[in-house]
Amino acid sequence: MSPNHREKLRINNLHAYYGESHILHGIDLTVMQGELVTLLGRNGSGRSTTLKAIMNMVGKRSGQIVVNGNDTMSLPAHRIAHLGLGFCPEERGIFSSLNVEENLMLPPAVRSDGMSVDEIYAMFPNLYERRTSQGTRLSGGEQQMLALARILRSGANILLLDEITEGLAPVIVQKLAEVLVQLKNRGLTILLVEQNFRFAAPIADRHYVMEHGHIVEEIAAHELAEKTELLNTYLGV
Amino acid sequence: MASLFDINLFALFGQLLIGLINGSFYALLSLGLAIIFGLLKIINFAQGAMYMLGAFAALLGMQYLGINYWFALILVPLAVGLVGILMERFLIRRIANEDHLYSLLLTFGLALMLQGIFTHLFGSSGLSYPIPDALKGGTKLPFMYLPNYRAWIILVSVVVCIGTWWMIEKTKLGAYLRAGTENPQLLQAFGINVPLIVTLTFGFGVALAGLAGVMAAPVYSVSPDMGSNILIVVFAIVVIGGMGSIGGAILTGLGMGVIEGLTKYFYPEASTTVIFLVMVIVLLFKPAGLFGKEA
Numbered sequence: 001m002s003p004n005h006r007e008k009l010r011i012n013n014l015h016a017y018y019g020e021s022h023i024l025h026g027i028d029l030t031v032m033q034g035e036l037v038t039l040l041g042r043n044g045s046g047r048s049t050t051l052k053a054i055m056n057m058v059g060k061r062s063g064q065i066v067v068n069g070n071d072t073m074s075l076p077a078h079r080i081a082h083l084g085l086g087f088c089p090e091e092r093g094i095f096s097s098l099n100v101e102e103n104l105m106l107p108p109a110v111r112s113d114g115m116s117v118d119e120i121y122a123m124f125p126n127l128y129e130r131r132t133s134q135g136t137r138l139s140g141g142e143q144q145m146l147a148l149a150r151i152l153r154s155g156a157n158i159l160l161l162d163e164i165t166e167g168l169a170p171v172i173v174q175k176l177a178e179v180l181v182q183l184k185n186r187g188l189t190i191l192l193v194e195q196n197f198r199f200a201a202p203i204a205d206r207h208y209v210m211e212h213g214h215i216v217e218e219i220a221a222h223e224l225a226e227k228t229e230l231l232n233t234y235l236g237v
Numbered sequence: 238m239a240s241l242f243d244i245n246l247f248a249l250f251g252q253l254l255i256g257l258i259n260g261s262f263y264a265l266l267s268l269g270l271a272i273i274f275g276l277l278k279i280i281n282f283a284q285g286a287m288y289m290l291g292a293f294a295a296l297l298g299m300q301y302l303g304i305n306y307w308f309a310l311i312l313v314p315l316a317v318g319l320v321g322i323l324m325e326r327f328l329i330r331r332i333a334n335e336d337h338l339y340s341l342l343l344t345f346g347l348a349l350m351l352q353g354i355f356t357h358l359f360g361s362s363g364l365s366y367p368i369p370d371a372l373k374g375g376t377k378l379p380f381m382y383l384p385n386y387r388a389w390i391i392l393v394s395v396v397v398c399i400g401t402w403w404m405i406e407k408t409k410l411g412a413y414l415r416a417g418t419e420n421p422q423l424l425q426a427f428g429i430n431v432p433l434i435v436t437l438t439f440g441f442g443v444a445l446a447g448l449a450g451v452m453a454a455p456v457y458s459v460s461p462d463m464g465s466n467i468l469i470v471v472f473a474i475v476v477i478g479g480m481g482s483i484g485g486a487i488l489t490g491l492g493m494g495v496i497e498g499l500t501k502y503f504y505p506e507a508s509t510t511v512i513f514l515v516m517v518i519v520l521l522f523k524p525a526g527l528f529g530k531e532a
């Protein structure tokens with residue numbers, strides 16, 4: 001087996017553009033199997049664009065994105081999820097014309113060992129109670145659970161999660177942290193864009209810090225204490 | 238005898254029936270427009286031309302290939318749907334990311350070209366298509382005489398409309414369509430081939446117009462301008478029902494046919510304008526249409 005067989009996602013010199021604006025200026029990053037890695041940085045530093053570029057949802061891209069050993073730069077957008085990627089967008093993307101169960105069942109299975117509907121409902125009992133409600137009638141927290149649940153059902157084992165704690169009550173943020181730890185224990189690989197550093201710090205293995213479309217720092221979990229000050233200057237807290 | 242409070246029930250029911258039949262065609266055509274508008278966000282001005290194409294395909298198929306009505310009912314929508322698929326794949330897709338005005342002009346131009354070609358080949362006076370033998374004759378009801386073929390039109394239209402509504406609202410394929418209408422980019426990121434769904438949806442919407450054309454052939458005269466005549470009314474109906482609303486398009490189509498029929502009985506002078514009057518009133522009070530969602 002190649003030495004990189006545990007490497008789930010590798011990005012080399014990624015540039016991305018929205019129309020004329022050059023957003024990402026040569027990103028390099030790697031995520032190994034079972035790792036939970038965060039992208040930290042201020043708003044507009046290019047973290048969400050990095051996730052969207054992986055999903056081929058931005059205008060123009062150059063560089064290399066390798067998922068599970070497959071170069072994805074030439075793949076059309078609808079083929080990328082089938083490499084085992086699950087994307088949870090910042091605005092959650094719950095469809096208002098679909099009820100909760102239809103939202104949950106919408107993404108096609110991209111791998112065979114996704115969580116069953118029973119497992120999902122056991123993990124998120126609220127979704128079961130509200131399965132016939134219109135998707136966007138759910139509370140913000142429930143919508144976030146649903147956005148996560150539907151990519152877990154699809155069997156995706158590399159999750160790209162964008163600001164999943166944004167605007168949620170502390171008790172729900174706590175629940176999400178527990179869910180992420182459970183998923184990590186199941187061996188899932190997670191790339192997390194996060195504003196809430198206190199949410200991310202205790203559960204992440206590594207952090208990449210982004211600024212103006214560059215990755216400016218890579219910090220392992222055990223280095224956090226000594227690099228707190230540096231991190232604070234980057235994040236402006 | 239059949240007169241009640243000065244209302245001639247024979248005449249009233251007769252107009253109601255004509256209204257329902259017109260409404261059946263309105264419903265099929267506006268349903269196709271609504272489906273296409275929902276997913277592609279384009280207004281297909283060629284929908285009327287596809288309806289005309291359906292009627293001509295049935296007529297020419299019978300004259301030259303001996304295809305009878307019943308086979309035409311299946312084959313013509315498939316053929317017209319295929320024309321739509323080619324149209325989407327090779328013309329509309331090229332300008333999908335441009336301003337919607339371009340697709341409007343493109344489909345309008347295509348409609349004019351088709352109408353021109355058919356006028357050149359077949360003249361504009363109109364041709365007739367026989368009612369299939371099995372549906373000749375009629376049934377005498379207490380208040381009216383119901384020709385079998387007209388009952389058949391209403392039946393088929395209602396079944397097709399309800400079937401389409403069910404498919405969109407209750408099936409997995411329909412869920413893809415609804416999700417794609419809301420956020421195609423995210424649906425694509427989930428691994429669904431959205432461009433394929435767009436092509437098939439356009440083909441299906443256009444096939445509905447082809448089906449309406451086959452059904453119209455025996456009752457209206459088959460002429461190159463039959464599509465442009467009905468399309469203006471159908472656009473008004475889509476606006477009344479609310480752009481992109483599936484159930485709205487069906488109910489408004491049938492309802493407006495009936496209102497038109499009633500007007501023909503009570504005040505015939507207004508029968509050609511009543512739908513536009515309703516449109517103005519609806520736009521004043523509910524700009525998004527009766528069943529549309531406010532933006």
